[in-house]
Amino acid sequence: MTPRPSVEATRRPANAEEALVVKSRAEGLSFYYGAVRALKDLNIEIREKRVTALIGPSGCGKTTFLRCFNRMHDLTPGTRYEGRIILFPDSIDLVDKGVDPIEVRMRIGMVFQKPNPFPKSIFENVAYGLRVRGLRSKPRVEEEVERALRRAAIWDEVKDRLDSSGLSLSGGQQQRLCIARALATNPEILLFDEPTSALDPIATARIEELIAELRDQVTVIIVTHNMQQAARVSDYTAFMYLGELIEFDNTSKLFTNPSQKATEDYITGRYG
Amino acid sequence: MSEPNEGHTFKAYDGALSDLRLRAHAMGLLVAEQVETAVRALLESDREAAEGVLARERQINAYQTEIEAESFRLLAQRAPVASDLRMVLAISRAVTDLERAGDESKKIARFALASAGRMSGGPSRVMHRSLRHMAELASEAMRVAVDALDRGDARVAHDVARLDRELDQEFETALRQLMTVAMERTRLLRPIFDTVFALKSLERIGDHAKNVAEHVVFLVSGADVRHAGRDLPARGSQH
Numbered sequence: 001m002t003p004r005p006s007v008e009a010t011r012r013p014a015n016a017e018e019a020l021v022v023k024s025r026a027e028g029l030s031f032y033y034g035a036v037r038a039l040k041d042l043n044i045e046i047r048e049k050r051v052t053a054l055i056g057p058s059g060c061g062k063t064t065f066l067r068c069f070n071r072m073h074d075l076t077p078g079t080r081y082e083g084r085i086i087l088f089p090d091s092i093d094l095v096d097k098g099v100d101p102i103e104v105r106m107r108i109g110m111v112f113q114k115p116n117p118f119p120k121s122i123f124e125n126v127a128y129g130l131r132v133r134g135l136r137s138k139p140r141v142e143e144e145v146e147r148a149l150r151r152a153a154i155w156d157e158v159k160d161r162l163d164s165s166g167l168s169l170s171g172g173q174q175q176r177l178c179i180a181r182a183l184a185t186n187p188e189i190l191l192f193d194e195p196t197s198a199l200d201p202i203a204t205a206r207i208e209e210l211i212a213e214l215r216d217q218v219t220v221i222i223v224t225h226n227m228q229q230a231a232r233v234s235d236y237t238a239f240m241y242l243g244e245l246i247e248f249d250n251t252s253k254l255f256t257n258p259s260q261k262a263t264e265d266y267i268t269g270r271y272g
Numbered sequence: 273m274s275e276p277n278e279g280h281t282f283k284a285y286d287g288a289l290s291d292l293r294l295r296a297h298a299m300g301l302l303v304a305e306q307v308e309t310a311v312r313a314l315l316e317s318d319r320e321a322a323e324g325v326l327a328r329e330r331q332i333n334a335y336q337t338e339i340e341a342e343s344f345r346l347l348a349q350r351a352p353v354a355s356d357l358r359m360v361l362a363i364s365r366a367v368t369d370l371e372r373a374g375d376e377s378k379k380i381a382r383f384a385l386a387s388a389g390r391m392s393g394g395p396s397r398v399m400h401r402s403l404r405h406m407a408e409l410a411s412e413a414m415r416v417a418v419d420a421l422d423r424g425d426a427r428v429a430h431d432v433a434r435l436d437r438e439l440d441q442e443f444e445t446a447l448r449q450l451m452t453v454a455m456e457r458t459r460l461l462r463p464i465f466d467t468v469f470a471l472k473s474l475e476r477i478g479d480h481a482k483n484v485a486e487h488v489v490f491l492v493s494g495a496d497v498r499h500a501g502r503d504l505p506a507r508g509s510q511h
Contacts, residue, residue, distance in 0.1 A: 228351055255353045257494030267353050269280045 021088075023048035023189060023219040024069070028083035029095070031064055031073070038064045040243040041083070046189070048088075051211060051220040053234035053251065055227060057266065061243040062223045066191050069094060069221065070108040071101035087188070106133065109182030110191040114198050115174035117166030117181070122149075122158050125166045125177055129185045144184060151217070152180035153210050172203025179210060183218070190214065192222040196229065208233050227267055231255045239263045285350055289359065292342050293422065296363045296370075299335035300418030300484075302328065303370045306377035307414055307477055311407035313384035314470055315400065322388070325381035332374035339367045355491075359424075362491035366421055366484045373414060373480040376473040383466045399467045402446035406474040409439045413481035421484055426492040432485035439478035446471050 024046040031039035039061045046052050054062035064073075071094065073079045081095040087107070094104055117125050126145045135141055145162075149155040154176040158169070166177050175195060182190055192211070196204040211220060211233045224230050230237050231251060238248040239260070247254060247263045258264045265271055279286040306325050313321035343364045346352060352360050413435035420428045447468065454464050489497050 227353070231353070256357060258354055264354050268356050269282060269285065270278075271281060 020050075021048040022046070023088055024094075025086045025088075026065075026068075026083065027086065029065075029068065029085060030082040031061075031068060032080040032082070033076070034078045038243050039068070042245050044238060044245055044248055046219060046221060047236065048219050049216060050235040051215050051222060051233055052236045052238065053230035054221065054223045054238050054240060055225075055230050055267075056240035056246075057271065058225075059242075060240040062238075062240050063193055064243075065240070066193055066221060066223050069189060069191055070105045070110050071095065072110070074101050106185055107187055108189045108191060109185065109187035110193065111175070111178050111182055111195050113194040115171055115178050117169070117174050117177050119165065119167055121163045122166050122169070122177060123162040126180050126184050129181060133185055148180040148184040149177075151183050151214070152176045153206065153213065154180060170203070172199050172206055175199060175203070175207060176210065179207075183214075187218060189219045189221060192220065192224075194223055194225060197225065204229075227255075239266060241266070288342070288346055288350070289352075289356060292339060292346065292360065292363055295335060295339050295342070296367060297418065297422040299332060299339065299367065299370055300414070300421060302332060302335070303374045303377070304411060304414040304418055306332070306374055307380075307474075308407070308411045310377040310380035310384065311403065311411075311470075311474070313381055314387065315403060315407075317384070317388040319385060319388050322381040322384040325377055326385075329374055329378045332371055336367050336371040340364060358491050358494060362487040363421070365490075366487045369480040369483040369487070370418075373477045376477050376480070379473045380470050383470050387463060387466055399446060399450060399464075399471070402442065402449070403467065403470060403474075406439060406442050406446070406471055409435050409442065410474040410477040410481070413439065413478050414484075417481040417484035417488070420488045421491075424488065424492055426489045429485035429489050432481050436478040436482040439475050443471055443475040 022045045026042045026044045026046075029039055029042040030037055042065060054065060056062050067073055068081065068085060073081075084096070085094040086092070087094050092099055094108070118128065120128070123145055126148050127141050130141050130144050135144065146155060146159075149158060154173060157173060158164075158177070161168075166174065169177060175198075179190075179195075196207050199207065208229065211222065214220060215235070222230070222234065234251045236248065237251045237254045239246045239254065239258075239262070241262055247258060247260045249259070254263065255267060258267065306328060309321050310325045312318060313325060343360050346360050350356075413432050416428050416435070417432045420426070420432070450464050450468060454461060483498070486498050489495055
């Protein structure tokens with residue numbers, strides 16, 4: 001088994017003063033599915049090159065919130081945003097109608113619950129996004145594909161079969177391939193929507209390990225139902241309930257001494 | 273999701289936490305009783321009481337082993353968080369202090385047995401008042417701390433800290449008096465030594481009671497006040 005990095009390598013001191021840069025900020029964000037207000041006036045800052053976990057019971061709005069960041073809702077008719085999600089440093093409003101969702105998705109990648117590689121070769125799965133970005137030079141594409149596969153910690157497993165179908169890989173490998181695909185375009189934020197819910201514990205540990213490695217390179221927002229996973233991989237945790245942000249804090253603080261009773265009840269399993 | 277209720281969704285988890293707390297309380301009551309009995313044995317040269325303390329010491333050790341094993345199992349199986357995690361940790365830590373306070377009672381009981389066996393009389397004749405006073409303070413500190421642990425009440429932590437301070441002062445005073453006696457009446461050296469050890473044990477019991485109170489503060493508020501100086505913060509309330 002691959003040795004895990006030391007605690008020092010994966011955890012920052014809980015109370016160390018950090019020069020935190022805000023990568024994105026939701027300001028008075030509400031979201032509507034038709035007449036239903038699924039998100040209610042969210043205000044939250046996402047710190048750069050940190051992992052932020054969104055937790056809460058089913059229907060609390062965490063996935064809805066996550067999907068706002070790369071305009072996934074634009075594909076659903078009858079939806080509407082209120083408020084803003086500012087992306088720094090250029091201060092663009094991600095949910096502004098004037099901002100091109102394709103451009104947003106280039107800068108903000110997403111990895112879904114179920115691995116969804118294209119029915120193409122492993123190489124093409126990763127190269128696709130690069131070509132969409134306009135990269136044509138074959139050696140450059142090869143270089144970037146290798147780089148992305150290495151960053152996603154799957155290069156050693158696939159380097160001898162880059163022409164095999166992405167669908168021939170195991171579930172965990174497929175998910176890491178999807179992460180490589182998302183990383184290929186050098187996104188500034190990577191969104192994970194319950195990325196390990198379909199995986200076994202070993203494959204889950206590999207993804208978590210990968211997220212721990214990525215935290216120094218990219219800002220991560222992860223939705224998870226597994227609270228221990230949130231506790232393990234994230235620096236900050238937001239607890240949501242009924243479309244509202246109930247509590248947002250350092251993960252270590254939130255899981256040892258939450259300020260809100262609703263958070264305490266949820267994370268300790270006291271909801272009937 | 274339905275409205276929050278009093279207990280965990282998984283009822284067996286509630287049962288395990290409640291059982292842990294009850295056992296820690298039973299252990300604490302037994303330790304407080306051991307302190308009182310050991311000092312009575314010493315003051316009244318009561319061999320039977322002293323032997324009873326030594327016999328019950330095994331029960332305290334058994335409690336410690338059981339409670340720590342149960343805490344370990346809970347951590348492994350339930351991965352407790354927030355107040356549940358603090359409770360398991362606080363009880364685990366408190367049990368160590370309770371066991372050590374039990375050990376101190378055992379030491380006092382041994383002095384009681386040794387002095388009861390000597391024809392010259394026990395140390396109680398030399399330092400009766402100090403022993404009795406320190407015994408009262410130590411027992412009270414232990415009882416208050418154990419009660420606070422059971423109820424999750426951090427407010428009384430202050431009372432325990434005050435009792436511990438009194439114990440420390442009383443110990444210093446008694447030590448000075450005993451030194452004077454020792455210099456004047458060298459034939460009493462042995463009972464004086466016994467008394468000093470017994471007083472020291474009582475002073476240590478006060479420290480352990482204060483530690484238990486600090487674990488209660490942690491349980492309730494999450495604050496670690498173990499090295500925060502003599503005064504405990506008035507944070508937290510009834511749990």
